[in-house]
Amino acid sequence: MIDAVDTAGDQEERMISRGNTLLGTVLAVGAVVLLSGCGSSTDGDAKPVTASASAEPSLAADVPHTYDPCKDVPQGVLDSEKLHGKDPANGDADGGVKWRGCAWVRSSSYSVSIRTTNLTIDLIRSRNFPETTEFTINDRRAISTRQFDGPFIKEACTVDVEMKGGSLEFNLNNPKSTSTGSLDSCDLARSLAEKVVPSLPATA
Template identity: 45%
Template sequence: MAGVQGKRWRGAIAVVGAVLAISACGPDSPSEQPANTAPTFAAEVPTGFDPCTQVPAEVFESENLRPDRNPESNLDAPNGVKWRGCGWGNKRGRGYGTKIRTTNLTLEMIRARNFTDAEEFVVSGRQVIVSRQQDADAPGPDRVCTANVEMQDGSLDIFISNPEYVPDTGHIPACTIARTLAEKIAPSIPAGA
């Protein structure tokens, strides 16, 4: 699992690097900013929905998930990009793992990166982008996928790691799993969050 964990972090860092590349462009002072600047993000992650406690238990039951051994999955990246949430693993160790976190990365920022296999749809009135946010030349890039569900000042980030060797889910595309989880979780996010 150490290799999978390393790949997860490299994928997260790749997203952060992409976002930082967007935010680093342009003039130095706010008064010099052109009208069409790169999107900015909020100082903190969205509030109003705690992915560690407010995802309905039946979602985890239906997906055979349990909290990871170290369930808290918070990350502060350079320039203020943040994730707050928890990790979940397969109850029997035979399926995919996920990190479900709020982030101050907006869908606009995700969309601007033109990630591989990006697909947009709506669930319960919220925009969702499912995409492979890892370099195409990374080992097993098709084994990870992220769904970003629209929230106020950011998004709910549902990261999937689905190694091909896990017998229960290894044959399912990671982005299919990400979409399924987004469809199950989005309706539980309160209006206004």
């Protein structure tokens, strides 16, 4: 007979698993939409549309190599955010889009990937994602976007901070069922970026 009351550990494990699963989905859908442009949705499914052939910002040839998120994100920042469980989060998409970095999770809270990418701020802006917001961090251009079209759109947010030849990307998933679920995912992503970006080399 199955016990009707889960332990706290079981609940946390399920929340982390859901967070990691949704983060993976967000990353995959984000890659497709970045390449094809924003489209409409039906029953919560993303429906990318083909981008126009008009002139648009070009994609950098490769990700910036002056910063390795897996090694260079300060441990003090990870500790302050209680982030752990580092896993590789590299990715390549059709059209030459690349990501290199790692993903972390905060128990009973959000999960996040921090990666360098050859996507530039101008290229991301050109996609006209929902709730696109531009700002600066340490005198670097930055942009936050909602890149996931569906019932969980508010749970995910992507912040990109300008680097030479691309950007440093924070892709954060904050399920409503977690301890930080009442907080806006873009606020969390921006706050984390503000802690990490000072560790970027001046030449990056």
